[in-house]
Amino acid sequence: MTVLDQTHSRRRFLQLTGAVGATAALGGVLQACNVIGGGGAATTGTFNWMTWSDHWIQSQLDKIATDTKISTAIQELAGNAEGYAKLKEVKGQLDKMSGDAMWVPNAYAKDGLIEPFDINELKVSTQLYSFAREFPYWQSSEGYMAYPFGWSPIMIYYDPAKVSGGPTDWQVLLDPKYKGRVVVENQPEEIVAYMARAAGFDKPYDLTDDQLTTVKGYLEKLKPNILKFAQQATDSVAAMVSGEAWLITGNLGNEDRVKDGGGPEIKGYVPSEGTVGWHDGEMIVKEGANKALIKPFLEQSQQAELIAENFLANGRPLFNEKAYKLLTDQGKQDQADRYLYSKAPDVLPTMVLKGPGTSTDKSIQLFNEVFGGG
Numbered sequence: 173m174t175v176l177d178q179t180h181s182r183r184r185f186l187q188l189t190g191a192v193g194a195t196a197a198l199g200g201v202l203q204a205c206n207v208i209g210g211g212g213a214a215t216t217g218t219f220n221w222m223t224w225s226d227h228w229i230q231s232q233l234d235k236i237a238t239d240t241k242i243s244t245a246i247q248e249l250a251g252n253a254e255g256y257a258k259l260k261e262v263k264g265q266l267d268k269m270s271g272d273a274m275w276v277p278n279a280y281a282k283d284g285l286i287e288p289f290d291i292n293e294l295k296v297s298t299q300l301y302s303f304a305r306e307f308p309y310w311q312s313s314e315g316y317m318a319y320p321f322g323w324s325p326i327m328i329y330y331d332p333a334k335v336s337g338g339p340t341d342w343q344v345l346l347d348p349k350y351k352g353r354v355v356v357e358n359q360p361e362e363i364v365a366y367m368a369r370a371a372g373f374d375k376p377y378d379l380t381d382d383q384l385t386t387v388k389g390y391l392e393k394l395k396p397n398i399l400k401f402a403q404q405a406t407d408s409v410a411a412m413v414s415g416e417a418w419l420i421t422g423n424l425g426n427e428d429r430v431k432d433g434g435g436p437e438i439k440g441y442v443p444s445e446g447t448v449g450w451h452d453g454e455m456i457v458k459e460g461a462n463k464a465l466i467k468p469f470l471e472q473s474q475q476a477e478l479i480a481e482n483f484l485a486n487g488r489p490l491f492n493e494k495a496y497k498l499l500t501d502q503g504k505q506d507q508a509d510r511y512l513y514s515k516a517p518d519v520l521p522t523m524v525l526k527g528p529g530t531s532t533d534k535s536i537q538l539f540n541e542v543f544g545g546g
Contacts, residue, residue, distance in 0.1 A: 216241035219267040219462040219469070222249045222258065224452075225404040226486035227270055227321065229478075236472045242465050250403050251359030252279075252526060253536060259285050259457065267460030268469075272450040274527020276317045277309050286455040287463065288315035294467060296474045299494035303517055310453070318453030319470055320491040323516055324423035325449040325523050326366070329430075329440040334418040342370030342443045345419060346393040353418040354394070355411045358401035360539035361532050362448065365524075366421065367391055369445050376448060377529025384531065384538055391542040398543075405486075412438060425487025425511045449523030451491075451516070480504075489513040 221228075221244050228246065237243040247266070249255045252275040259269055260283065271280055280286045291297045291305050297319070304320040311317075330339060335350065345354050345366075356363055365376035367390035373383050399417055402408040409426060411417035413435030420426070422440075430438050456466045472478075476494035483490055483499065489511050499508045512519055 215464050215468055217462055217465055218243040218245055219460070219465040220245045220247065220265060221268040221270075222247040222255055222266055223268075223270040223454075224249050225406050226482070226488070227454075228473075229482060229485060232473065232478050232481070236469065240468060240472060242469050242472075244469070248403065250357065251362060253359075253361050253528075253532065256280065256285075256528070264457070264459035264461045266457050267462045268466050269455045269457055270321070270452055271318065271455055272452045272527070273525035274309065276453065276455060277312075279528045280455055281312065281317050285458055286317060287458040288312050288317050289456060289467070291316040291319065294319070294470055294474075296471050299474070299476050299479075299492050301491055301493045301514075301516070304491040307451075318455045319474065320451065320453045322488050322490040323449070323451035323520065324425075324488045325442050325447050325519065326362075326421055327424065327426070327440045327442055327447070328419065329412065329422055329426045329438050330419045331412065331415075331436050331438050333436060340441055340444045342366060342445055345397060345421075346370070346390065348396070350418055351396050352399050353416075354397040355399050355402050355408050355417040355420045357405065357408060357421065358403050360536045360543075362526065363394075364391070364535035364539055365448050365526075367394065369443065369447060369524075372445055374446070374524070375529070376524060377527060377532060377535075379529075379531040379535065381534075384534055388538055388542060391538065395542060409433060409435075412436070423488040428507065429487050447523060448526055449520070450526045451520060483508070483511075483513075487511060489516065491516070 223246060225248070233244050249270060252272050255269060255271060256275060256279045259266055259280070263285070269280065269286070281288070297305060300320060305316065328339070328342070328344065330344070335344065364387060367387045368376035368379055368383065370390055371383070371386050373379060379387065399411065402411065405422055408417070408420040408422050409429045410433070412420050412430045413433040415436070427438055427440055430436065454470065456463050474492065476492050476498050479490055479492040479495035480498045480502070483495060484504065490513070496508055496513050499505060
């Protein structure tokens, strides 16, 4: 059974494809065109991008649109499985996709959905840490599969005024004391992976049937504690700021995001059983009707000044080394170092990277069985 056959993902898929259909109905704004002027041809128009909320800032998009005449129509992305399923269905109606780690080669590239490119053709790529241009699993004979953006291990954050005992593991999410006080992002395959790590399984995306049975017990304990499933990381932070949530899962840097939002002083940790993590990037859709806009857009949107601003707004470390230097010059090095900005080579190997595995479909089925997907 494919990912599209899962009830939960199907519901999200229909919601999002409906949005794409409405956008496509606008007609002319979706088509790129070549405008001759100045010193030659410039590609302008609007492209469709499915991404997470922390990959963009509206004021930045507005300025890029003013300066380059390249505009962006954004579709919300919650999890990798739903994004992959959607792109398989709509293909050329999307032009750029954001995706995590092993989803890039083992799903998008494997199915011929994306167009690798020579990352060194982009001048802005010289601002990246060199290792980010050399992930072996993102390399192919046709080029690099994605433009590197950010990374983080998945952590647990809690309000010490509400959560006792200084937890260090996944088990705290299952404690009956915290009924209705836990928020996790709406990514079924990842929630199953979290519980697999809680159960001590080292391959949370390649679970056996017996292991899935064990994980089901963990999910059933987690269920009454869930306040809601957040569509985006910003929603998790908002729930902690408001005091609704006492525990959330999330990326590096949420302490500051909650504090800056007027919320409580919270603490975070990498669970002692081990965690999963991600590093993500921007992919060019092979059949994208407006894919010619993507490289010019990347040249603008990935500039260090904008990446530094994004870091301060959204937290979690990014791969732009020049932005780290700018943050240092701005007196923000302490914050960047607390977020492990320059430590990716040390930390990434300690995480199980997100990606499709042998049990991904069964994991989504299991999630729907426990939590209900209808």
